[in-house]
Amino acid sequence: MADTATGPGANSPTLAVSFTGVVKCFGTVRAVDGADLAIPRGETVALLGRNGAGKSTAIGLLLGLDEPDAGTVRLFGETPARAVAAGRVGAMLQDGRPIRRVTVRELVAFVASTFPRPLPVDEVLGLAGLTGLAGRRVDKLSGGQAQRVRFAVALAGGPELIVLDEPTAALDVEARRAFWDSMRAYAGRGNTVLFSTHYLEEADRNADRIVVIDHGRVVADGTGERIRSAAGGHLVSFDLAPGDPQDPHAWGQLPGVVSVEVRGGRALLRTDRSDATVMALAARGAIRRLEVTPATIEDAFVALTKEKV
Numbered sequence: 001m002a003d004t005a006t007g008p009g010a011n012s013p014t015l016a017v018s019f020t021g022v023v024k025c026f027g028t029v030r031a032v033d034g035a036d037l038a039i040p041r042g043e044t045v046a047l048l049g050r051n052g053a054g055k056s057t058a059i060g061l062l063l064g065l066d067e068p069d070a071g072t073v074r075l076f077g078e079t080p081a082r083a084v085a086a087g088r089v090g091a092m093l094q095d096g097r098p099i100r101r102v103t104v105r106e107l108v109a110f111v112a113s114t115f116p117r118p119l120p121v122d123e124v125l126g127l128a129g130l131t132g133l134a135g136r137r138v139d140k141l142s143g144g145q146a147q148r149v150r151f152a153v154a155l156a157g158g159p160e161l162i163v164l165d166e167p168t169a170a171l172d173v174e175a176r177r178a179f180w181d182s183m184r185a186y187a188g189r190g191n192t193v194l195f196s197t198h199y200l201e202e203a204d205r206n207a208d209r210i211v212v213i214d215h216g217r218v219v220a221d222g223t224g225e226r227i228r229s230a231a232g233g234h235l236v237s238f239d240l241a242p243g244d245p246q247d248p249h250a251w252g253q254l255p256g257v258v259s260v261e262v263r264g265g266r267a268l269l270r271t272d273r274s275d276a277t278v279m280a281l282a283a284r285g286a287i288r289r290l291e292v293t294p295a296t297i298e299d300a301f302v303a304l305t306k307e308k309v
């Protein structure tokens, strides 16, 4: 499904990010296991995966913090090290620690001064929603405010690509919303954003494209809508009658059905043709408390990353 991976070659400057056959092992663990990914400039892409799927490892490779054992990583057609040194890439990683005693403005100004083509400090503060907090000390901020400072630090060098590892972890609803507003303002200027998250609905709402990785491989790649329909666009559920088969395979044969679960006397069919599935159920009289609901991105994610038995 990696539909954009077949576009321009890895060295094309029109691609913000290109992973080709990338492998990274830690001992016997293949943290990234032959990943291919191509992100054109200007896209906002969410990287989803369970704990340990390989997201942070992939981000580390992308930023040049680590070298792949095999394959190629390119940013704007250059090595990560060159792209980072040129200030083309900003990153907000999981373990940023606040610096003591400096103000928000001083910190952003200092970071900006280390890059060849920084954004004006006031512009960075505005983009990150920090204008009103510019004079505050960074070690005296709330968690949500400190997260915005980390975002501002990532923006300070005027990057064309920003990489965010779980940017909204531990933020409350309001702070998450404010963060996404800032991120969209930055993306709206034609920049590229790659972020990892465990908040699937946020990914669906804020990304142009979702990449699901599992066991270090890309297992799905497309718009939220495409991912939902690939994993079964609707859920059809109904109560099983005493004579009905309890074996999920019996229901898996019905038209459109992608996967089946039977639990608590109820069958849940994931289907990509809900009308045909419902007609077939009706023909068998299996319509007790029948419900049809659109699959959520969470349903799709569980279906895509479920351990195969």
Ligand SMILES: Nc1ncnc2c1ncn2[C@@H]1O[C@H](COP(=O)(O)OP(=O)(O)OP(=O)(O)O)[C@@H](O)[C@H]1O
Pocket (backbone or CB within 6 Å): 026, 027, 029, 030, 031, 049, 050, 051, 052, 053, 054, 055, 056, 057, 058
């Ligand atoms: N430095 C390391 N040494 C050994 N194993 C590692 C190292 N870094 C990652 N791993 C292993 O590689 C695999 C992928 O880890 P990674 O941190 O990339 O996953 P993740 O998708 O970011 O997970 P999470 O959502 O929990 O942050 C895991 O099995 C992890 O234990």
